[in-house]
Amino acid sequence: MSGENVKIVENATCTFCGCVCDDMVLTVDLDQKRITKAKNACILGRAWYAEHYIEEDAPAAMIDGKPASIDEAVEEAAKTLVDAKFPITYGLSDTTCEAQKQAVAIADIIKGSIDTTTSVCHGPSGIAFQGVGESTMTLGEVKNRADLVIYWGGNPAESHPRHFGRYAVTAKGMFTPRGKKDRTVVVVDVRKTPSVPAANQFIQVKPGKDFELLWALRALVKNRKISPNIEEITGVSLETIQALVDKMKNCRYGALFFGMGLTMTRGRHFNSGALIALATDLNEYTHFVAKPVRGHGNVTGADNVMSWQTGYPFGVNFSRGFPRFNPGEFTTVDLLAKKDVDAALIIASDPASNFPQAAIDHLAGIPVVSLDTKATMTSKLAHVAFRTATYGINTAGTVYRMDDVPITLRKAFDSPFPTDEEILTAIKKRVRALKFPKNQAGDKVPPGRASQKEHWKH
């Protein structure tokens, strides 16, 4: 460490996971352009900061693997997207809400589909919220009030290490002054995870039988009969289920947190729907809430921005000029695997490294525009690739915590690369100018709307 040129950033926000902890104290070595210390960060946050470095020599934009100026690349990206008949915009969960907003505008102008990484993680919960409704809360409420916390199909000790300490298990709050001693914590999972030692009770359900167990809980909460061979079906005895039901009915404030053990196993949206419905049923007796434990730093922001701008959280199509929501038809994996799309705009995501092979094969055959902070498998196969600044470290902006609470980011140090928002705004301007050539002003409203405005004036 060079030592001299050091800056301390107080109350910085870690954007690694959906906890979005906003109490970081970062020590920044401005000469090295590295974060040398991240006080309060968990093991994941420390790695997120420690491994962040800037590749100064890397080009900010590339066309077909060759360095290009940002203007050329923006022009080429805009042309690619405007020429497409059925383009997809995907990613968005690791960037700011301001950038996400521009991406939705682009999808609207180019009449394409827009989808976020939600579709491959908590997308089923999104469908369930629409179908069942949501008994929601903020994590602050859980910290201050919850005396029964149930984690289902997730392992926060490893995926969200500070979830226990900051919000839900050992956190001391207004009505939970003794922290863990004032709470009962239950973990339901198919195997003993590192989260189990933090819990008062561990319930091991047979793999793929979460829905059956949730359904049995719902029936018992409503005082209905369930089949006597429930232990054979779910691996959990009737007495254990009944005891859990009594515990849930008799708590003051119960919270259910669920992970991808529910959403990405057989049954998907019905699994999360069953859990949300259980929380709703329990409100007959006490206050009960349910919340998905979200993964990426701003995946909740992606859902919020998409819902705010289009009415739906993911899997939206604008082909006909208005938003249509249909997961399975307009979600990215399906569109790619069916070879439907003819161009892609990928923002802050790397589908080429984690999608099914059929989807990757199609992605490799169509023109792709990618925005990422590092070289990825996707940026390598992209027609136009932009390198952008990392959100939360090199750019400010807004992100949403997993409980839909917006949190402002604080920049630690500057990056030589532009932000996602700047690139997407530039692409939006060019796309609009190409799509509405008569209106050369670019950023102004399209002609249809302008004339309507004139009409109102009179």
Next chain:
Amino acid sequence: MPLLLKQIAPPEVPLEADNITPDRITGQTPAGVEKLTVMHGNETRRIGDFFRVTGQYDGVINLQGDHLGRVKFIGARMSRGVIRVDGDVGEHLGAGMSGGAILISGNAADWVGPEMSGGRIEIRGNAGHMTGSAYRGADMGMTGGEIIIHGNARNEVGNAMRNGLIAIAGNSGDFTGVNMLAGSIFVSGELGIRTGAGMKRGSVISLKDAELLPTFDYSCTYQPGYLTLYFRYLTGLGLEIDDERVRGPYKRYCGDSVEMNRGEILLYSG
């Protein structure tokens, strides 16, 4: 003589052809039909760009081609006439239709007859997910009419269906009759798991035994009289059901107890 639409060019991206319905085509000349619009991705094109139209509409539209699997919304909102497709079809076949008939010689993609209220869809091959179901966010699926599938169907057959009949000669996927409000689903082959989850009323009938949810309660084994009439009707539609199964007996389970507990699942137990 039917009106023949022969596919001349494969669409590069999915084609949304909700104008291919008897309601829109009645009274049109072949040249007039070719001028009707279709959505090719995000661009508006003409039917004539993708199909050569010949013949005269006499109540039957015949579609032929090798790439019809990319054509969506065939027969959407139709109320009369017949559409005969030689080949596979894309999503949203007969979406919201209220009358008439659609006959498919090949396979159908997801969303066959979502929210239909009348008419009949017959598929010789397999169907995808969400047959006769509600669209996401809607409280009611199919409210009338018949869907006959001679092959297999995938998940969520009859999701939130309110009335009508779905008959599947092969197997059905998971969550058959999920959130069903009323109506009948008949499955000759195997049922997937979690049949009838959240059902309020309605009947799911299967000729094979199945694993049911813990919230379904066995009530009795009997020979329901109405099934004989039902099976006679289904054999008339081309489904093969042997006499033993027509006679029964059937185990009756009622559920879903988390809801009204007035639905029934009948499983053959001969």
